[in-house]
Amino acid sequence: MGLDVLRCSRRALLDAVSADLAQGQGAWLVTANMDFLSRARRDAQIATLYRQSDVMIADGMPLVWASRLAGRPIPERIAGSSLMFDLAALCAEQGRSMYLLGGVNGNEVRASEALSRMYPGLVIAGHYSPWIGTPPSADEMADIDTALARAGSADVILVAMGSPKQEYVAHMLRRRHPRALIVGVGASFAFATGDLARAPELVQRLGLEWAHRMLQDPRRLVRRYLLDNLPVVIRLLVSSAWQRVRGGRR
Template sequence: MGLGLAPLTEEQTIEHVLDALDRGDGGWLCPVNLDVLRQTVEDPALNRLVAQADLAVADGMPLVWASRLQGQPLPARVAGSTLVRTLSERAAARDRSVYLLGGNQGVAAEAAVRLRTDYPGLRIAGHRCPPFGFERDAREREAIAGDLRRTNPDIVFVGLGFPKQDKLIVDLRSVLPGAWFVSCGISFSFVTGEIQRAPVLVQRLGLEWVSRMIQEPRRLGRRYLVDGLPFAARLALSSLRLRSR
């Protein structure tokens, strides 16, 4: 549907990022779920935004299934919420530092403590939860950039939701051209337990959205039921048409 996704596994994605860091190359890793894809289809400006990512991967089983229907199968789902942990673990082993940017107030700090506890040796360069409306506050945006310059992390996880986090990443890349930025949405809340993540089997069945909606029905009901399900059907039909060509 007009967006290219890298045919990589989670392990290959992690190696891509860490090998690039070893070469001194920075970048932007953007996991794309069904809702992000829907928004890029409905808004060409958002399509152009995600197209700027150095690496876009499928963060959602519906996208993996659609790729199979299309006849160009992606090997696996690569979830941003999982990468916050797995990439941090590997970063610790490679003596790379991470920075947590986003989340509800206090969540990034708590997530930093949890990650440092779970992965001994992980270097947390810093963390910051920008206040609501920060994107319209030039001073706050400069404060974020200044903190990144001062701490100079190797990997920056940005959890502010699409497209806010991704627009911020585009602005910040010039501040740390040698770092990798990772869009990760609500992931810090999963790390802290503020929001419970679905069991692995439920994730593999492509039903993680049900668990999310049960926990946050008012916020996510429309996204999943009104917008998501019809778009998933549209995606499947589009993929089948491409396969038949």
């Protein structure tokens, strides 16, 4: 449906990230789920923005299911919320630094403290939660640049602002910080602080983590998941199966 999703395992992704950082090569990584796909279908400008990322991974089981139906299987879902912890562990092991940008109600501070406790040796270069527009203005990006410069160079920059705002910011930061890994992580800081609870492992494997999230925040997420995203899920799965059928006929 117009977005290129990387076919790789979580372990392979982390190995590639580690190798790139060792060589001083950064990247902008997008963790795509059905909300991303739904938004990209509605707005061509947003679709173009997503396509400018260096790497897009499947943070959503429907994307994994669709890849299997189409005969080009993605090995596994790589959840952005889990990836945040993986990257924190990687930074702690290799003596690399991490910057937390975004968050709500001060949870970027509490998230940095929580990650430091979980991963001894993790260097938190800094944290900053500005109010910015969508897309951010030049002045707003200048404030972010100032905050990052004050912290010094960070190896990994986590941007937790929700999509597409975090992608606009990440796209601009990619040019300014070519040696850093920049990842949009949505509400992931709230998982580090405990403000949001991850779904049980079985629920995640069944592809029902969205339902768990929806029950925690129904006023905001019922419309998004059931009215905006569900029709796109159905269309994606049907079109993927049809691709497989047409390929077999050829």
